[in-house]
Amino acid sequence: MSTSNPTGTPALETKGLMKSFGAVTAAHDITVSVPERAVWSLIGTNGAGKTTFVNMVTGYLHPDQGSILFQGRDITSLGPREVTRAGICRSFQIPQLCSELTVLENVLVALAIADPKPPSFFRKARESAAEDRAMEILKRFRIEEHRGRLMSELSAGVRKLLDIAMSMCGHPKVMLLDEPTSGVAAEEKFPIMDLVMEALAAENVTTLFVEHDMDIVTRYSDRVLAFYDGRIIADDAPDEVLNDPQVQRYVTGTAPAEASS
Template sequence: MTSPIIAAKGLRKRFGAVVAANDVNVDIMPGTISGLIGTNGAGKTTFINMITGYLQPDEGSILLNGQEIVGRSPREITRLGVARSFQIPQLFDSLTAIENLALAESALESKGIGGFAILSDKALEKKAGETLERFGLERFGHALAGTMPEGVRKLLDIAVAMVGSPSVLFLDEPTSGVSSEEKFPIMDRVIAATRADNVSVLFVEHDMEIVRRYSDRVLAFFEGRVLIDDKPDVVMNDEQVRTLIIGEDKTHG
């Protein structure tokens, strides 16, 4: 029987009187694509932040391939194979796409290259070029990140997250802020790249078309707990989901 890459058990997190995670239990299996839905404050981002080390749970366990990662830093967890992108792309706007990727690669490799001398490293530049090609961004290689369309910036941010060949990738609203014409091509690129490497993906999304089309499973969060975790059609047709999540807020959360 296949074991989960990540097993989160009994996660609890409070911020004062607010319960952001209330006994959250989630297994992430190899090569799966999971959509995370929920209203504003439901606990989705808190869950991702705990898995990736940006928040420490008050209680609970997070096993990565059987190894406890609670208490580890985001950088340590990234090096163990868990990557993420953010709702607002975390890019160096004054650098090109290739330079952004080269810097990310060098950080993971802990290369002892001082300052921006890194940007002349030919091996890093070659790997950056290969990553751009996988995401269909070759023509933006020498463009400054700050001048790119939002959809391209989103893809580049995800490409940066992928440079370390992670086994698990978290995406925080990958299609927010992009046009309706861009959202499906962006997700097609991301899913193709992650499927090719058998990367497990969990993405927070409020566009239900995206969730239905790309998810193998959907986790619906509500008030700090997992309301339901099942196949997309089962979750989308669940009465509580329709009333508490889809009916209340389809675009923000």
């Protein structure tokens, strides 16, 4: 299954991605073409292949077959560091933060690494310009009041925001968010997504997010990829996908009784 992009070189393309873990096929002929500045969501039950797709695009896993193109450049064989440097960043279902550092220091680390030059032994990490920039980022995500706290002192929502804020320090062109609202209190989900989407839109970042909450999917994405059993079974606008009988049967579980029998 593929999507076309009439506006020029897609931000991200995958062609025939295949990935198996022993007898389990986690990705089967995954072909997508994501245009610049698009906001797409990836839905599917657990084990459908969403995170495998994210892991392949971000270099954590290498596909058994197929290719991944970022702005026309083949990045199939690159690892996470090179993919990040190229302009594709990600956040994690379980936020990957530096637990021994404070919130501010986590962002300072991200800024130091985002610098085109390698982190210097002689350049202060906490110089005022870097701290100001870090505080700007924390304010953008409205977590500046937590700057002196360690990870163990933070709520799930703040951890999610910090995880995404750190990924944003590298000014990505494409961002993949793995379940940005999982584990977050229900009343925090929309405020968190509002903040995140606003920040991503402000920098024209092409966004793909994995999500189980269909209210969030319909509100924030302009296209949905529905995964089932390592395949994309639907690829269209949110309303179309959510009304697709196959999606209702295999993903959302909202199919009428006779359709599911």
